[in-house]
Structures are given as structure tokens and as C-alpha cells.
Amino acid sequence: GVFDKERFIDLLAHFQAYEVKEGAAKAKKLAGYHQFHAVRKAVQHTIRAANHDGDRKAGVIWHTQGSGKSFTMALYASRLERAPELGNPTVVVVTDRNDLDDQLFDTFQEHPDLFVSKPEPAEDRADLREKLKRVSGGIVFTTMQRFALLDDEKEYPQLTDRRNVIVIADEAHRTQYGFGSKVSVNKDGAKLASGGYAQHLRNALPFATFIGFTGTPVETKDRNTRAVFGDEIDTYDLAQAVADNATVPIYYTARLPQLRFDDELKAVLDETVDDLLVEQDVPDQENTKSRWSRLEAVAGAPERLQRVATDIVEHFEARREAMGGGKAMVVAMSRRVCVALHDAIGKLRPEWVSGDDKQGLIKVVMTGSAGDPEEFRPHIRKKSQLEELARQFKKPETTFSLAIVRDMWLTGFDAPCLHTLYVDKPMRGHGLMQAIARVNRVFGEKPGGLVVDYLGIGAELKAALAAYSQGDRQRAGIDQDAAVRELLRALEAIVDLLN
The missing domain is CATH 3.40.50.300 (P-loop containing nucleotide triphosphate hydrolases)
Incomplete structure (x- = not known):
């Protein structure tokens, strides 16, 4: 002892x-x-x-x-x-x-x-x-x-x-x-x-x-x-950490936007999704880069992004109300999609957007280079500015509550008030598990973290969990609908008992 x-x-x-x-x-x-x-x-x-x-x-x-x-x-x-x-x-x-x-x-x-x-x-x-x-x-x-x-x-x-x-x-x-x-x-x-x-x-x-x-x-x-x-x-492991209240369980729900793709776009998706699941970065082989670009073009299509943006806004507002505040992160598959998604959400909720880093609810967090297009410029920051933005996001009382990222903040970033991760990027293995763990930190009465899937990573999540123990698999990626069904069964049992 x-x-x-x-x-x-x-x-x-x-x-x-x-x-x-x-x-x-x-x-x-x-x-x-x-x-x-x-x-x-x-x-x-x-x-x-x-x-x-x-x-x-x-x-x-x-x-x-x-x-x-x-x-x-x-x-x-x-x-x-x-x-x-x-x-x-x-x-x-x-x-x-x-x-x-x-x-x-x-x-x-x-x-x-x-x-x-x-x-x-x-x-x-x-x-x-x-x-x-x-x-x-x-x-x-x-x-x-x-x-x-x-x-x-x-x-x-x-x-x-x-x-x-x-x-x-x-x-x-x-x-x-x-x-x-x-x-x-x-x-x-x-x-x-x-x-x-x-x-x-x-x-x-x-x-x-x-x-x-x-x-x-x-x-x-x-x-x-x-x-x-x-x-x-x-x-x-995960099961021990949850049992000790060192972390909270992670729940999973799929909210795939229903789009009408033509046959050519369907072929692109069928051909590339399995091959382009990545740990962190875009694959560096030239032919795979080309196929990734085709998938990125489909996933970043304006009609699709508009639906994703609408769903994120509605879901996040309801989630914040249910959780009494807190923060969320959106993971997109390219910097172009990050910026386009920011703009789409901004049109729906203009009051969320501000050019001042100390104001505004939503920010894109990404790196930049000298050759970036003009629309990227408002989202490119120096190292000191990114550090200050990270400090703001980690504080539950600040306005900044919705971060859009490609690969920054997905590993080693500790923000306990973060409770929801919206995933719109192919990921797998260690990279996927590290990303979803952003929402498993203990914070106040936070009951658990939630992963919202827009691209269909459910199979990859199961595959990533295969290396974990049975107890771990029961603690990560818990299907939210299954959890609701279990709650209703318990509620019915309680009502029967009281009657």
C-alpha cells in the first residue's frame, strides 16, 4: 500500500x-x-x-x-x-x-x-x-x-x-x-x-x-x-483510466450528409477512401497525391460542405446547451476545406466570426507558407499567435469555442473543456486514436467525449481498437445510439419498479 x-x-x-x-x-x-x-x-x-x-x-x-x-x-x-x-x-x-x-x-x-x-x-x-x-x-x-x-x-x-x-x-x-x-x-x-x-x-x-x-x-x-x-x-490502458476517473469514456455517432453524387464521383469515392486512410499527413507518393486531391475535391464540394456546416452549427448549439458550454474541434482533410468550412459556418452564424483573435467563437488553426492563396491569409498566424490561440482555447471561459484544424492540435494537445470532435478527414490507427483522445479529458461534470463522424471512420475506429483489450474496446467509440437505447431500458426498469 x-x-x-x-x-x-x-x-x-x-x-x-x-x-x-x-x-x-x-x-x-x-x-x-x-x-x-x-x-x-x-x-x-x-x-x-x-x-x-x-x-x-x-x-x-x-x-x-x-x-x-x-x-x-x-x-x-x-x-x-x-x-x-x-x-x-x-x-x-x-x-x-x-x-x-x-x-x-x-x-x-x-x-x-x-x-x-x-x-x-x-x-x-x-x-x-x-x-x-x-x-x-x-x-x-x-x-x-x-x-x-x-x-x-x-x-x-x-x-x-x-x-x-x-x-x-x-x-x-x-x-x-x-x-x-x-x-x-x-x-x-x-x-x-x-x-x-x-x-x-x-x-x-x-x-x-x-x-x-x-x-x-x-x-x-x-x-x-x-x-x-x-x-x-x-x-x-483506457479501461483502467476511465475506472480511475483519470479520463472519461468516448462516445461515437455517425452523421453522414446524404448527397447525390453522379457515377463518376461515386467511383472516385469507392476507389480512394480505402487507399487514402492516413495516420497524420497526406501520403507522399505522386500517384496517391493525385487520388487524394480527387477525394478532397469531392469531400470539399460546396454543396456537401454546406450540409456539413449546417449540421455542425445545429449540433454544436444543442451540444453546448446540453453540456452547459464547453468547446469542440472540427478535423478537415485539407487547409482549403478548413477555410471553406469556416466561411460556410460564418455565413450561417456571422456573429461567430471575428478578425480579432481575442474575439469570435470560431477560428481556423493551421500553418501557412509564402505561396498560399489570398483567402488563406486571415488564418495564417505566427508561432506566438498560435500559442496564444491555444491558451485561449484551453480556457473554458473564453469566447473561442470551435476550432477547425487539419492536423494541428490532434496529438499532445490538452484542453479538458473540449467535449466534441467533428471528423471529416480519413484517419486510421494510432493517428485516429490520438485524435479522438482530445475529448477524453476529465473536466467538471463532463460525462464523456463525443466523436461525430461525417466521413465514415467507424470501421477504422473498430480496426484501431483491435490492438486494445476487451475492456478498452468497451470504453472507446461507444455507439451513442446504443447508449441511448440502454438508458431507455434502464429507465423503463426503474419506472416498472416504482409502479
């Missing part, structure tokens, strides 16, 4: 921290039992793996989304710093996207009393190399992409031969942690391209120990993850 003397002292001394935001302590956090035990086990596995006769594979921790995985990682890094067996190690925290890197770094920064040394972000490739050449200590944040080769390099240089370097990989199942390199061929000859980031990382830190953290289960057939990181250290 928790009051075992050794365990209780360890909990009080090493597993609590103040959360500091805007220069003030906002809360004091104490690790949950799953975090406490996972970190203790992970530290022991790491010490074993980092020994001179160790295999440098500490293992994988699977803690479901919304259960405090980022805080668990912070606690783990803190314990590594203080482990005498590791001799003041350097901890390298690796993600594969800038927004995830920022979000995870913010979590570490918000708990400063946990760490001996101040966590540092690597600003670019050169800065990363300098930081990893240090003699000892430090917590360094980087993306995999910063392990790219410089223009004149054929292979990545070794930066240190130390064994007390620990690499923490967030979302360890992803293909970006693979070792396959790509070769680009042009008139000047062949050159190793940017595909082998994981190999570059191994070349830079050949004696480092690796540990993976993931919010979705490592599938039995996924040999790569186990080959790189080792076996599972600890598991905290």
Missing part, C-alpha cells in the same frame, strides 16, 4: 511538483499510482540497460492518452538526474513534430522544481550538435528532423561515446523512428537524404540507452518498436 514507509517517503520526496504558469504556482501535482510505479520500474530498467553489459533497450511505457503521460515523462527524467548509478546523465527527449516538441517542453518547464538542470530546446541542427557534445548532465529537447545531415555530409558524426545518455522517444511506435534511409539521385550523383533520422541519431549517440513512451498500444506484429526500445515496462 501507499503507506509503506519507503514507498510513502519516495512519493512525497520525488513525485510531487508545483505547476508554474505565467510566473505563479497554479497547482500542486502528486503522481497517480500508475505514474509512480511506471517511473520506478522505468528507472530500474534504464539502469540495467545502460550498464556496460546492458543492451541499451530500456523498454516501452504505454499509458493511454489523457492519463498524464507527459507528466510521467517529466517525473522519469527527474529521477534519472538523481540516479547515482547513471552518474549525472544527459537526457534527450525526442519527438517527430515541432508542435509536440513545444507541448512536451512546456510541460517540463511548468514543473521547474523537479529538475536539477533547466530543460533546454535545441534551436537548430548546429545547436543540437553542440548540446549533445557536453561532458555530462542536461535535458535536451529536439525533433527527429534536427538529426538531418548537413549539405557536405554522407553520414552523421559521432557526438559522444558516453553510455549515460538516455534517449526518451515520444510516441515510440511511429514509422519516423525506423532506420530506412532514402537516397536522392540527380545530375550530381546520389546522396543520402533525410529518411534515416533514427540511424543518424544512433550514429550520433552510439552508446545511448533508448526508452519509448506511447499513448496507444504497441501491436503484437510491430517488431520494429520492440527491436529498438525493448519490451513493455508498464501499461495503463
Whole structure:
């Protein structure tokens, strides 16, 4: 039990921290039992793996989304710093996207009393190399992409031969942690391209120990993850999280807009939907890009978007009234569709729209580039503006309540007041599970999160849940109509009893 003397002292001394935001302590956090035990086990596995006769594979921790995985990682890094067996190690925290890197770094920064040394972000490739050449200590944040080769390099240089370097990989199942390199061929000859980031990382830190953290289960057939990181250290699944009130259940309902497609458009949909289900990004093969564009043109047809916009407005207004407020997110399949959907909703509810980021109920959240068309310009923001927009969305009292995104905010984004996710983009697997987990955070009396499906992802949701336990499958993607039927049966039983 928790009051075992050794365990209780360890909990009080090493597993609590103040959360500091805007220069003030906002809360004091104490690790949950799953975090406490996972970190203790992970530290022991790491010490074993980092020994001179160790295999440098500490293992994988699977803690479901919304259960405090980022805080668990912070606690783990803190314990590594203080482990005498590791001799003041350097901890390298690796993600594969800038927004995830920022979000995870913010979590570490918000708990400063946990760490001996101040966590540092690597600003670019050169800065990363300098930081990893240090003699000892430090917590360094980087993306995999910063392990790219410089223009004149054929292979990545070794930066240190130390064994007390620990690499923490967030979302360890992803293909970006693979070792396959790509070769680009042009008139000047062949050159190793940017595909082998994981190999570059191994070349830079050949004696480092690796540990993976993931919010979705490592599938039995996924040999790569186990080959790189080792076996599972600890598991905290969906069913456990809901039972502990660490997360809320997720409900699912399909509201597919009925459109009259001609035979050619039907053929496009039939041909492409199965092939173009993606984890996060548009596939990069040229022929698949073309087919994706055709599907995007059909899904983004003005008549269809008008119906989707009308349904979202009606559903969201009713949902907010039933939930006593709260927020929602719309996931669209392209930036063009995001903007078009925003405009369609704006015509129905002009009072929701404002050019001022501090006003208005609805915003498009997306990245931009110099070549973007003029209609994109009002929705393109600098990094600091996007960060402020994220802060506004996370606060339940602010006006901004409906975000339209393509791929931003779908992983690692924690907004407990978010209760509804409208999905109008093909997704599957880990990416789908990470996206729907945006609505599973505990908040006040929130009974559950709701996923509203406009594109028919029900089969993909079932397939994604296949790697989960039976209890998990009963806790995620619960059919809303089935839940209503169960409620009516219980109500009839109560009425019969009272009569």
C-alpha cells in the first residue's frame, strides 16, 4: 500500500511538483499510482540497460492518452538526474513534430522544481550538435528532423561515446523512428537524404540507452518498436483510466450528409477512401497525391460542405446547451476545406466570426507558407499567435469555442473543456486514436467525449481498437445510439419498479 514507509517517503520526496504558469504556482501535482510505479520500474530498467553489459533497450511505457503521460515523462527524467548509478546523465527527449516538441517542453518547464538542470530546446541542427557534445548532465529537447545531415555530409558524426545518455522517444511506435534511409539521385550523383533520422541519431549517440513512451498500444506484429526500445515496462490502458476517473469514456455517432453524387464521383469515392486512410499527413507518393486531391475535391464540394456546416452549427448549439458550454474541434482533410468550412459556418452564424483573435467563437488553426492563396491569409498566424490561440482555447471561459484544424492540435494537445470532435478527414490507427483522445479529458461534470463522424471512420475506429483489450474496446467509440437505447431500458426498469 501507499503507506509503506519507503514507498510513502519516495512519493512525497520525488513525485510531487508545483505547476508554474505565467510566473505563479497554479497547482500542486502528486503522481497517480500508475505514474509512480511506471517511473520506478522505468528507472530500474534504464539502469540495467545502460550498464556496460546492458543492451541499451530500456523498454516501452504505454499509458493511454489523457492519463498524464507527459507528466510521467517529466517525473522519469527527474529521477534519472538523481540516479547515482547513471552518474549525472544527459537526457534527450525526442519527438517527430515541432508542435509536440513545444507541448512536451512546456510541460517540463511548468514543473521547474523537479529538475536539477533547466530543460533546454535545441534551436537548430548546429545547436543540437553542440548540446549533445557536453561532458555530462542536461535535458535536451529536439525533433527527429534536427538529426538531418548537413549539405557536405554522407553520414552523421559521432557526438559522444558516453553510455549515460538516455534517449526518451515520444510516441515510440511511429514509422519516423525506423532506420530506412532514402537516397536522392540527380545530375550530381546520389546522396543520402533525410529518411534515416533514427540511424543518424544512433550514429550520433552510439552508446545511448533508448526508452519509448506511447499513448496507444504497441501491436503484437510491430517488431520494429520492440527491436529498438525493448519490451513493455508498464501499461495503463483506457479501461483502467476511465475506472480511475483519470479520463472519461468516448462516445461515437455517425452523421453522414446524404448527397447525390453522379457515377463518376461515386467511383472516385469507392476507389480512394480505402487507399487514402492516413495516420497524420497526406501520403507522399505522386500517384496517391493525385487520388487524394480527387477525394478532397469531392469531400470539399460546396454543396456537401454546406450540409456539413449546417449540421455542425445545429449540433454544436444543442451540444453546448446540453453540456452547459464547453468547446469542440472540427478535423478537415485539407487547409482549403478548413477555410471553406469556416466561411460556410460564418455565413450561417456571422456573429461567430471575428478578425480579432481575442474575439469570435470560431477560428481556423493551421500553418501557412509564402505561396498560399489570398483567402488563406486571415488564418495564417505566427508561432506566438498560435500559442496564444491555444491558451485561449484551453480556457473554458473564453469566447473561442470551435476550432477547425487539419492536423494541428490532434496529438499532445490538452484542453479538458473540449467535449466534441467533428471528423471529416480519413484517419486510421494510432493517428485516429490520438485524435479522438482530445475529448477524453476529465473536466467538471463532463460525462464523456463525443466523436461525430461525417466521413465514415467507424470501421477504422473498430480496426484501431483491435490492438486494445476487451475492456478498452468497451470504453472507446461507444455507439451513442446504443447508449441511448440502454438508458431507455434502464429507465423503463426503474419506472416498472416504482409502479
